[in-house]
Amino acid sequence: MLVVMEKNATAEQIRAVCDRIESVGLTSHPIPSPAGRVAIGVTGNNGTVDAGALEGMPGVAECVPVSKAYKLVSRDHQAESTVVRIPTALGEVRFGGSAVAMIAGPCAIESRAQAFAIAERVAASGARLFRGGAYKPRTSPYSFQGLGESGLKILCEVREQFGLGIVTEAVDKESLDLVERTADVIQIGARNMQNFSLLKQAGRSTTPILLKRGFSATLDELLMAAEYLMSEGAREVILCERGVRTFNDHTRNTLDLSIIPGVHRRSHLPIIVDPSHGTGRRWQVLPLARAAAAAGADGLMVEVHNDPFTALSDGMQSILPDEFAQLAVEAGQIATVLGRTLN
Amino acid sequence: MLVVMEKNATAEQIRAVCDRIESVGLTSHPIPSPAGRVAIGVTGNNGTVDAGALEGMPGVAECVPVSKAYKLVSRDHQAESTVVRIPTALGEVRFGGSAVAMIAGPCAIESRAQAFAIAERVAASGARLFRGGAYKPRTSPYSFQGLGESGLKILCEVREQFGLGIVTEAVDKESLDLVERTADVIQIGARNMQNFSLLKQAGRSTTPILLKRGFSATLDELLMAAEYLMSEGAREVILCERGVRTFNDHTRNTLDLSIIPGVHRRSHLPIIVDPSHGTGRRWQVLPLARAAAAAGADGLMVEVHNDPFTALSDGMQSILPDEFAQLAVEAGQIATVLGRTLN
């Protein structure tokens, strides 16, 4: 942390701040500035002291946080990129490094027929991972909440029938226990990115975890949520950008692709993009999915539905199977431009 | 919902959209516009059809959502304002109608001595409800996570000793079971506003619930979260504004006081304001707390600490007991200007 003093701060005020810092076991490093404001570097803070309270002391202008509290997720801790590997009957899927992966399927599992119809089409287009929610966090209590266990059963049948690996969401302790037994990847949704109880439980699983960014989570908060998982033992963690809240009204969410180089700079974990939730509008999905691939995403997760208008959930952002087939080809070509391989 | 057609949409395109609407059991109401765009009103949607998928049909410019999915929280459902009443040894506390209430205490319960020292001071200033977290959702897994059950025990002692009612947060199924047995008001925090499993469980409790607005929740999403509680049976629900995420960098969160008249216009539920989290900076707390009272808040929840710099959590936003005493007087005076009474 850096404590910036007011321009007219007295030597006594500066000393008092340093004393306060030292009194709680930290070290102060005053930086003299002949023409400007004195700043005081603070080191030794392991995150337990919330030193912002110094802002109330005489002569203090402001406190600037500097150090990051994450460790295991950091490139400081592990320089080489983590590659998460998911074995499926169609071959191993890899996220990270030079590998780009595709996840496709409906927002929610609505029926065996719907799931099979979509699974057949996305498998034919080259996808090896199938997404579909059995437990759906919905804004309204009156909206379709997912099929629950019978949805998980359908997902198992999809895997058996088509060889696709399964990605599905857990929303609480009970569903996590069930999802863990079913899924190849456990999804933690955006609304639960800071449900720390759920993160702790999920972090103890040996199944890979897909962690979606919250609606207004900063990069640091996303990495700290992953740190919760890793601090419990998880090693195979995939991050996922899915759009953030802004003033924009031409898109349901604003897809923040700058987080891709942001994550790659600070962390060794792979990051994928969900252009379906990330835009909320079908006609924006393909352009932004291509953009995500070009920005260096380690994968794409796309909602595909064979009859979007009657979808029980999020029909307005699902693309058609034919559109997904086109996207799979284009994403592969864009990956090639970047020296990467779609798998 | 309103479907707005492109200016050059043909009669066939308009008819096709109406047919699609009718085919899923809804009713279409085309509005002719000689000079402009035809719009088609859609009625009969109980929330299960996500009609935005119509945006993909030829001739459709955009779909504008209109109706609200909440029912029990709405003023349409109940015209008179709900007054939540909390009995305490110091007298009944009321939220809503003409009553304005104060909740004060530390962010986290750190020790019996700390809790007692603060409780004594805030009770002396007229507060009848004491806040303090035993379970703390923290951004970092390495930050202080709260004392857990022993924290709840200290809260019980505070109630016995000072007569204060207790407001404390539950973060998952297990802590909710324990908090329910201890607290006079169960707090659901901002990060859990859309933890629907937790909301459903909390909604079945007979203890009043304080529901904090998520970091980037719209008014509708906040009301829908309350609808989850009420649809499970809860009747005594207090909403709480605690600042939202914006581009601002002079404040940790941007307090959105416009949500107070917004809630009062659409819902019968009371809404209070947390100026501590809502600003994140101690020197902003008093001005914004006064502002919240003047904007018509049904109560204030303020973090008070006797030694903010050594606080284990959120010291930088806690005010001192003397500042709280001053605020209590001023909030009462401002309430009087509005024809209301601080209790």
Add this chain to the structure above:
Amino acid sequence: MLVVMEKNATAEQIRAVCDRIESVGLTSHPIPSPAGRVAIGVTGNNGTVDAGALEGMPGVAECVPVSKAYKLVSRDHQAESTVVRIPTALGEVRFGGSAVAMIAGPCAIESRAQAFAIAERVAASGARLFRGGAYKPRTSPYSFQGLGESGLKILCEVREQFGLGIVTEAVDKESLDLVERTADVIQIGARNMQNFSLLKQAGRSTTPILLKRGFSATLDELLMAAEYLMSEGAREVILCERGVRTFNDHTRNTLDLSIIPGVHRRSHLPIIVDPSHGTGRRWQVLPLARAAAAAGADGLMVEVHNDPFTALSDGMQSILPDEFAQLAVEAGQIATVLGRTLN
């Protein structure tokens, strides 16, 4: 500025960064941190070096800006609060210090009859300053753009007839020349907050200036815009919060009252609040106007219209004369609570 190195940065990398800093005439202050990251304080930067480019050097994690470039607007430069005094036939109006002032009137001057009808009412309620636009920056080229010079003539008549001082907006060089001859306060609108040519010209005027915050301006940017005015010689500058852009959809803009203590902490200039543009919805104006007064605003600027539905501009956010009369009383009472006086 502070340059934060990666945890594993080598001594050579740290030295190379320091050398680069020194090579452009700045001074480097490395702060050793046994367990954490080395940070390097940079002093001597007068604002001309955009040192962020250091982020590209090996071993650099990030650059954190620290010092502020504003001087004349800063409390470092002038400790006592500026009080802007506007003489009017009804008495002197003061902004700043213990004084709170009211400005009221329609968004746009539409006709002599309209202006007089509103002026009579707001004067009767105690306002001494009348607002009304003759030059209107409108989002659409097809919207009413203001009466121009004939609007300014009507404003002069309002002053003569009712004794009210005049606040009106200039939008370019030509209108500024005309407004300067007419107005008691020159308004620079939100859209022109960073129209630096206009700011430089306005800064050379001897007429007091009301500078509105841009839709998404940070506190620093607002103060830097005021610095443009003051660096050209202006001394009587009043800042104005008018709502910022956020994800909120229950309000047209989100009023950011935290900027009031923010300005008061960093600058000696007065800041007032426009709750009309700041909310964009009539039923939110009174609650937020009261809140602004309670937050410590040095004044309020409120849109009042006698027939909002037929207003040529911004009718949806104008309050009625009777509502203004009520507000004037309440704002005075709230000011009293804070030990201030409405004038």
Add this chain to the structure above:
Amino acid sequence: MLVVMEKNATAEQIRAVCDRIESVGLTSHPIPSPAGRVAIGVTGNNGTVDAGALEGMPGVAECVPVSKAYKLVSRDHQAESTVVRIPTALGEVRFGGSAVAMIAGPCAIESRAQAFAIAERVAASGARLFRGGAYKPRTSPYSFQGLGESGLKILCEVREQFGLGIVTEAVDKESLDLVERTADVIQIGARNMQNFSLLKQAGRSTTPILLKRGFSATLDELLMAAEYLMSEGAREVILCERGVRTFNDHTRNTLDLSIIPGVHRRSHLPIIVDPSHGTGRRWQVLPLARAAAAAGADGLMVEVHNDPFTALSDGMQSILPDEFAQLAVEAGQIATVLGRTLN
């Protein structure tokens, strides 16, 4: 516009609203809804009536704006995409349709030597348009404000020497007169997107105009600003996304690529992307530039500097000439994937 009534609105209230609508010359279309709220469609509004004031009438829940006020920029008005053609000595540059174009150069012209060094490199990489500011809108009055007329003279020399077309910014009436005589494309910067006086003047020029999106401008506001240009006669208008303001702190601005399909859906005008201002950090520029190409941008405008650390303006976001050479190749390959051609 759509007026949504409260659920319990009476027939009298509905009739009163319709009467009010008709009284100002508009037409009302009540839409009955057996179970829900009555809505009233309003047609015939040419933009002069700000009907939101209806929100104050009894029984009215809210007013939802529907129609768009732009005409000339709309695809309703012109179905085929506008292709803006800029003749240069190196060949014609085209923006729009299947053509993707590159603009490169320093943020500001600092000297003849600097401009020539950079121009030589970007021309060698295939760029045909050179950017560089002679008039710089800077947040601080103490920052480098550009070389002015002598900067324009250097730009003319760059054109003569290298054959590059010139893109440079005008900030007010005086600079626009000079820029118009010099430039192949007149740039209107983000801070002036709603400087309507400047837009009106620029719209009367016969030189093509590059209009940058404001920091927090909605899609509609951007299109309305272009409408100002076109309503004065301009036909060759290029829009430019340059990042918007959000809560993000890992990037200086958040690049909003979803505006590309948004513009293409509603307007026939081309839209390009500035990934330099759009991210503000050099290491984010290449990933986001590739993403912009993949999202369907009609061009890229990139800041290139041969010595970023000593740049007088925006060094932290400029890429090196070698990085630009790489980007030019990759952008061409990505354009090919989309069936487009880089020129």
